[in-house]
Amino acid sequence: MIHIEFIEYDASHSDDFVFDIPEGHDCWLLLLTQTPAIFLVDGDYREYPSNCAILYRPKQKIYYRACAEKYANDWIRFYTDETYVTTTPIRCGVPFMIRDPLYCHKIYQLLVTEHVFNNNFKDITIDNLLRILFNKLLESYNYKAVSPLFKNLNELKLEIYHNPNIEWTVSKMADKLNISVGYLEDIYKSAFGVSCMDDVINSRINLAKKYLVYDNYTIAEIVTLCGYRNMEHFFRQFKKITGLTPNQFRKSPYQLYKKEENPNKINNI
Structure with a gap:
């Protein structure tokens, strides 16, 4: 089961943006960055390029901030007991490059639409879209030789x-x-x-x-x-x-x- 708490695409913030949640959320958080950003990873503040994904598990410390004129991302906070999320091989709290950011961005747009409208098969559609998104992220995560020029x-x-x-x-x-x-x-x-x-x-x-x-x-x-x-x-x-x-x-x-x-x-x- 998937329950979306909040979701947004093309979220934009100024250059002084900081997101600091020491105790983490009660739910999962998945970000797709559209701009460079600094993340706290293994106790170090590291700058990552645009078009990265990062997954935070419930109660995991969250810290990231802008490092350019603005910060923009797609993000979703959700509850789930689905094993494709709870047992994912993706290492939580560590950003990785996305091979096809436009494709993933479109899935976010569809997820927002399904979340807003109360369609008959809303829950099934959201689950299927999130499965597709995780499949695409796994393709990128397992692709070790992603070029910065992708x-x-x-x-x-x-x-x-x-x-x-x-x-x-x-x-x-x-x-x-x-x-x-x-x-x-x-x-x-x-x-x-x-x-x-x-x-x-x-x-x-x-x-x-x-x-x-x-x-x-x-x-x-x-x-x-x-x-x-x-x-x-x-x-x-x-x-x-x-x-x-x-x-x-x-x-x-x-x-x-x-x-x-x-x-x-x-x-x-």
Whole structure:
């Protein structure tokens, strides 16, 4: 069972903000920082960067303060007897970097919504959202080699998938992050398990599949829209990833079924 006492996202404070609760709360406290902050950890005051998470168990001493022009975070205080919280391997009272802060922030927004509105399945939804949040935090906690540039890498990955038609090169991507080509290739593969150029290819093929299924563009038009300058190159990469040619993909029974299920389709009445 989960019972939320208080929850807030985008909480913001001035540069003199200090949160000092020597006896701790009666409940659990989970913070996600959006700015750098100083935490008391093992008797020492240590500065941590933005996009860290820290979990406090009930009755645990709490101390943190701003160390920049402002302090901002998402936070939740809650009671629970769920084992995914009470037996979590996350070390309480010690901040750690979050691999995907935007994803976790969105979960906080959803939790706030569910907490405010008295929906029929409110308790179940809150429990499921908190489980997802803890899963995402565990992914970060167990990922020992998180790069300080992960936020920048995540933004780069999102930009690649939002704009696959751009003429991406490793040099152009490295320049955006102001790092060397070799370093970008190493940390991108380490962070996402795929090279940055393979991600470019995947983003282009994903877009091509969407156009093939839901639009009436010609193959030649799709080649250009997906950022290819050579039709042969596009066909080769599409076949390698999907196992089909673009024409076969467009005509396959599964894709025809998907077209019929397209929610954007307008039927003539």
